[in-house]
Amino acid sequence: MTDARLQIPFPVIVEGRYDKLRLEQVIEAQILTTDGFGVFNRAEKMQLFRTLAKRSPILLLTDSDGAGKLIRSYLTSSIPADRLIQLYVPRIPGKERRKAHPSAEGVLGVEGMEKECLIRLFAPYADASAMHRRAENPLSKTDFYMDGLTGGENSAARRDAFAQKLELPAGMTPNALLAAVRMLCTYEEYCRLVGRREEP
Numbered sequence: 632m633t634d635a636r637l638q639i640p641f642p643v644i645v646e647g648r649y650d651k652l653r654l655e656q657v658i659e660a661q662i663l664t665t666d667g668f669g670v671f672n673r674a675e676k677m678q679l680f681r682t683l684a685k686r687s688p689i690l691l692l693t694d695s696d697g698a699g700k701l702i703r704s705y706l707t708s709s710i711p712a713d714r715l716i717q718l719y720v721p722r723i724p725g726k727e728r729r730k731a732h733p734s735a736e737g738v739l740g741v742e743g744m745e746k747e748c749l750i751r752l753f754a755p756y757a758d759a760s761a762m763h764r765r766a767e768n769p770l771s772k773t774d775f776y777m778d779g780l781t782g783g784e785n786s787a788a789r790r791d792a793f794a795q796k797l798e799l800p801a802g803m804t805p806n807a808l809l810a811a812v813r814m815l816c817t818y819e820e821y822c823r824l825v826g827r828r829e830e831p
């Protein structure tokens with residue numbers, strides 16, 4: 632069965648997990664969250680965003696309310712303008728289904744947007760070959776296990792050391808590190824960085 636979602640070859644930043652879940656219904660991409668205002672106090676998260684921005688443009692999509700504007704402003708001041716693509720949802724009065732009450736400003740966030748609206752936002756950045764490029768990089772948790780980055784007594788320390796080579800923050804989970812490395816490296820580059828030459 633063909634995946635009908637738009638293939639987006641760039642990382643996407645949204646505010647929270649419900650925004651991420653909503654976008655996952657519409658696009659296939661690496662989607663990261665700011666954890667709302669949490670990004671203000673998490674230097675390692677901003678370090679991850681900056682590192683990704685060095686390798687690829689980043690799409691930024693926040694809510695249209697005041698909180699979303701504050702988060703957007705903070706990221707815009709922290710990531711070079713030429714590496715950040717600003718996307719905006721319309722300001723639509725309403726309430727998300729999961730919430731008992733409307734937001735403070737009474738407008739829908741990213742999670743409340745209709746599918747057609749999100750498709751219009753992301754369609755200009757869709758790349759039909761993105762899925763194929765991802766498929767060509769077979770890097771997986773099996774590689775991490777083989778190279779001691781997961782499943783071992785010193786795996787966390789090994790992950791931190793490997794992350795440092797890519798200017799990624801320490802303390803990343805295996806899944807988070809895998810997602811970032813797949814975006815930042817080809818399989819061959821990964822093998823070279825961990826010091827092995829095996830092909831998948």
